[in-house]
Amino acid sequence: MIAQISGKLVEKHPTHVIIDCNGIGYMVHISLHTYGQLGAEESIKLHTHLQVKEDSHTLFGFFQPIERTVFRLLISISGIGASIARTMLSSMSPQEIQHAILSENLAAIKGVKGIGLKTAQRVLIELKDKVQKIEGNDEIPILQSNRTKEETLSALEVLGYTRRQSEKVIDNILKSTPDSSIEELIKIALNKL
Template sequence: MIASLAGDVVSVHLDRAVLEVGGVGYLVHGTPATLSTLRVGARARLATSLVVREDSFTLYGFVDDDERAVFEAVQTVSGVGPRLALAMLAAHTPDALRRAVAGEDIAALVRVPGIGRKGAQRIALELGDKLGQPTTGAPAQMSVVRSDDRREQVVAALVGLGWNAKAAEDAVATVLAEAGSDAVAEDEVASALRAALRVLGGPRG
């Protein structure tokens, strides 16, 4: 198993990136929040999980070992594959998922694209205490520090996850209004994305 990659970032897209390690380019799939931390030409390290199928070898990348552990744990639930597991981490941090499962917060789980009420109930039941306890307290509030506006990056990530541009733009506008800000700073992209996903909540489109 390829447990991690450390190398130069060759390219970054909405759902994947390429890291060159020892002259070999590795295609790595990840959440928009994870991929937003990468910069083309810079060095990066990602914890990784290799998913092997009969016709494919797919590598998934994460900011740390904890995120990877949650990604692998949620796939023990029947009906949850790597793409849905990744969508869960796109919508929630590992600790937010732990709290949702421990508290049987069905409303939080159905905010993930592709998870309905029955699926959310099954996830809460089957995961049980497999995710462990949250490592931090309540999720940190999004910073209100102004910088170059990266709202379009957040909107593009939401579109990549399946929502239409209008819904994505409205969700980001709501997040900014609630935060008392009119811009998304570079270091706020990940938190703004998660907040926008919470705003969108229901069905895509």
């Protein structure tokens, strides 16, 4: 299996890149998330997943190892192929997907084009334990306080604040103090709104 590819970036498109490795041009399929992280550098390195089928060998590239890990988890689910997994990673960041799975946010998963209700439910059921075991999950401190966040947002909506403006403030508070109670979050948010 090809685990990574390094070389000169020859072409860059939202769905794929071509990387020159010692005179051979490799077409690597990417998500919009990876596309957004690729700069104008000539030399790049992508973590890869090689999909071998009867009629094709397809190389998928990811800027971060965590994105490849989430991709592999997604394609392990019946009903999700590589193209739907790539669409999902184009719609949401790997961290957002992990967050949606751990918080059992069915609407977020179902909102991805190509994923129906049953497949979304399967994703939540089959991947919850696997996502919790991913290294680096400590990078998502908001996960444990998702219910607290939702209840705080509901309370602020009752007080007349829009969900959109409240959510940004609450996210910032939770990043600095993830163990805040609902009451503490409301008090701090009211001072910042």
